[in-house]
Amino acid sequence: MPASLLPFRIGHGVDVHRFGEGDHLMLGGVRVPHTSGFIAHSDGDVVLHAISDALLGACALGDIGHHFPDTDVRWKGADSRQLLAHVATLVDQQGYMIGNIDATVIAQAPKLAPHIAAMRQSIADTLALDIAQVSVKATTSERLGFTGREEGIATEAAVILLAKDTAVRD
Ligand SMILES: Nc1ccn([C@@H]2O[C@H](COP(=O)(O)O)[C@@H](O)[C@H]2O)c(=O)n1
Numbered sequence: 055m056p057a058s059l060l061p062f063r064i065g066h067g068v069d070v071h072r073f074g075e076g077d078h079l080m081l082g083g084v085r086v087p088h089t090s091g092f093i094a095h096s097d098g099d100v101v102l103h104a105i106s107d108a109l110l111g112a113c114a115l116g117d118i119g120h121h122f123p124d125t126d127v128r129w130k131g132a133d134s135r136q137l138l139a140h141v142a143t144l145v146d147q148q149g150y151m152i153g154n155i156d157a158t159v160i161a162q163a164p165k166l167a168p169h170i171a172a173m174r175q176s177i178a179d180t181l182a183l184d185i186a187q188v189s190v191k192a193t194t195s196e197r198l199g200f201t202g203r204e205e206g207i208a209t210e211a212a213v214i215l216l217a218k219d220t221a222v223r224d
């Protein structure tokens with residue numbers, strides 16, 4: 055079957071950012087107070103970067119480093135919601151709509167539970183989805199590894215895309 059006819063496409067993305075100076079983190083488009091910031095070319099939003107990579111991966115369109123090189127001053131300090139929104143237009147141009155997203159943030163700190171609902175809503179708003187299509191979860195790594203040592207945060211994301219011309223509409 056030609057790729058253009060695939061009824062579903064699955065994508066997976068991973069991103070990591072190291073902590074540096076600062077007093078907040080951008081996670082899922084939400085400002086989360088913290089004792090560190092992220093070292094990054096953009097705002098360092100690992101959640102939105104992992105989701106962007108999952109969407110690009112589902113379409114076999116490369117990764118965000120390819121679309122938004124960290125050598126390009128246009129992305130210096132960029133709001134990652136802007137990058138994610140652009141990725142969504144690429145998905146649309148490929149003939150697909152987003153079915154659902156599931157992201158897991160791996161962070162020893164800060165405590166993310168109070169921010170999860172706002173992250174889901176922010177992602178849904180950026181992608182014009184219903185919040186029920188967007189899952190964000192958090193886990194520690196039980197103090198193991200670089201996340202456990204609080205050197206940074208990682209996120210993994212999975213997405214499924216549905217071909218627009220075969221999607222069931224009500
Ligand atoms: N940064 C984090 C990490 C985890 N949580 C929540 O704590 C619960 C227990 O986490 P485990 O590492 O033991 O799986 C879990 O419900 C997480 O949602 C958090 O809020 N912030």
Ligand SMILES: C[C@@]1(CO)OP(=O)(O)OP(=O)(O)OC[C@H]1O
Pocket residue numbers: 069070093094095096097098099103118119120122123124129130132
């Ligand atoms: C988002 C981009 C672009 O500003 O930079 P960073 O914020 O450093 O993020 P990363 O996930 O390392 O790679 C993608 C980049 O090119």
